[in-house]
Amino acid sequence: MTRSGGLFMKLLLGIGIMFGIMWVVSAFVPRSFSQETLTYFDRAFLDKSTRRANLSYVSNGLQSIVTLLALFMFANRGHKSSTLLGIQLSRQASPSGAFWVGVALALQTAVLLTLVSLPFRMYNGYYLEKTFGLSRLTISGWLVELLKSSLLNFFIYAIAGGLAAFLLARFPGTWPYLLTVLLFFGSIFFAYLYPSVIAPMFDEFAPLEDPVLLQDVQELAANAGMKVDKVLVMEASAKTARANAYFTGLGRAKQVVLYDTLLANHSVEEVRLVLAHELGHWKYGHIMRGISVSAAGTLIVAMLFSLVSGPVPGRLSIEMLREVFLSLVLFAVLTSYVATPxxxxxxxxxxxxxxxxxxxxxxxxxxxxxxxxxxxxxxxGDVQPPRFIRWFAWTHPATVERITLGEQWKSGP
Ligand SMILES: [Zn+2]
Known part of the structure; x- marks a missing residue:
């Protein structure tokens, strides 16, 4: 890492921490709801949802500050130890040796981040969900879920880390391009596998059987000139009171998933609208678009890293590889956090x-x-979130904005 590279890294860390502070601050700014929000939602609901949301924003903000700092210290500790172990500096990393160094470091990083974020996730993902009547899991049920998803993540990070380290050691000049291509095809492979292999590890699925809704799906798809063959119902009610739906998969693995809680507690007309929304993701190929965007993001991050870290030496010692790899991980985490908006x-x-x-x-x-x-x-839901939160993290338009969209559509162009 060059001197200016180190400064750039500190700047990124500073911005990341500032964003974390903004999360916390957002929770304390008094809310003022628009006329529209007050028309559609009563005070009791708004008070309760705001209270829950604010508590989770504080937790999220602290979680990102603590996580980023822990990772920063972990990556820099690597720097110091590598200069002390002068003997190992001469040991060149073979490509297969590099792979295993990457696996080990990726696992260490993943375990560190999981442990550091654990208290916040317990608070946000279990305690708050339970307190506000959203979760139906027991603490042991929740821990089993967490363990399963963590193990899956460790597995994925280990492979990605191993391959990244291999590319760094074997192709010091062209690794950014190769890594991008690899992650692009890796994501496509994962998106294919997700519906049939990954999702069933966590939940039970059954084909949609409601004849009225099936008829609706056929009509909606026909209206849009699409062929839709897979709509599944997920047994969410055992775990949560939340209602949701999502679109997943690629190619032949494409499918729409409806929570059973959605079917149980919402009118047929509402479910039909949710279905139509998911078919919209299907129609416009949003999964593939998302994969392409993250590939572009990978390329930008990898090239920026090459720029600030200076060229990777042709003959990487194992200790040098450790240093470069940990800097790359830190850089990738910091840039992707800062680029969340x-x-x-x-x-x-x-x-x-x-x-x-x-x-x-x-x-x-x-x-x-x-x-x-x-x-x-x-x-x-936080139907009219604080401006910063919306700008930073809202993957969907706020509820009140979506209601406005519906009203505008109604009043016509
Ligand atoms: Zn959507």
């Missing part, structure tokens, strides 16, 4: 496109608005 903006754009699609294909803005209200109530 860009990712959120792009995601919101896709969501608006899917919302407009759902309105066009159903021609039913009243049910669209009803669905937005129903989902916000089921999920105790």
């Amino acid at each position: 860009v990712a959120s903006f792009l995601s919101r754009r896709n969501e608006i496109q899917a919302d407009v699609f759902s309105l066009n294909v159903t021609g039913d803005p009243d049910s669209f608005i009803a669905a937005m209200i129903g989902l916000a109530k089921a999920n105790l």
Whole structure:
């Protein structure tokens, strides 16, 4: 790492910590709700949802500050030890040796980040969910879920880390391009596997059987000139009171998933609107678009890293590789955290496109608005979040903005 590279890294850390502080501060700024929000939601709901949201914003802010600092210290500790171990400096990393160094370092980093974030995740993901009546899991059930997802993540990070270290050692000049290509195809592979291999590790799925809704799916798809063959119902009710739906997979593995809580507690018209929204993601290929965007992000991060760290030496010793690898991990985590608003903006754009699609294909803005209200109530959503939170992290437009979209559609162009 060059001197200016080190400074750049500290600057990124500073911005990241500032964002963390902004999360916390946002929770303490008094809310003022728009007339529209007050028209659609009563005070009791707004008070309760704001209280829950603010507590989670404080936890999220502290979590990012602590995590970024821990990673920064961990990566820099590597620097010091590498200069002390002068003997090892001459030992050149063989490509297969590099792979295993990458696996080990990626695992160490992943375990560190998991442990550091654990108290915040317990507070946010278990305690708050339970206190506000959203979660139906027991603490042991929740821990099992966490363990399963952590192990899966460790496995993925280990492979990605091993391959990244291999590329650094074997192709010091062209690794940014190769890494991008690798992650691009890796993501495609993962998106194919997700519905049939990954998702069933966590939840049970069954084909949608409701004849009315099946008829709806066929009509909606026909209206949009699409062929939709897979709509599944996920047994979410055992774990959560939340209602949701999502679109996943690529190519033949594409599918729409509806929570059983959505079907149980919401009107057929509302479910139809949610379905139409997910078909919008299907129609516009948003999964593939997301993978392409993250590939572009990978390339930018890798090239920026080459720029600030200086060229990777042709003959990397194992200790040098450790240093370069940990700097790269730190750099990737910091830049992706600092660039979160860009990712959120792009995601919101896709969501608006899917919302407009759902309105066009159903021609039913009243049910669209009803669905937005129903989902916000089921999920105790922050319907009009603080400006910073919305800008930084909102992957969907705020509920009140989506309601406005429905009203605008209704009043016509
Ligand atoms: Zn969506």
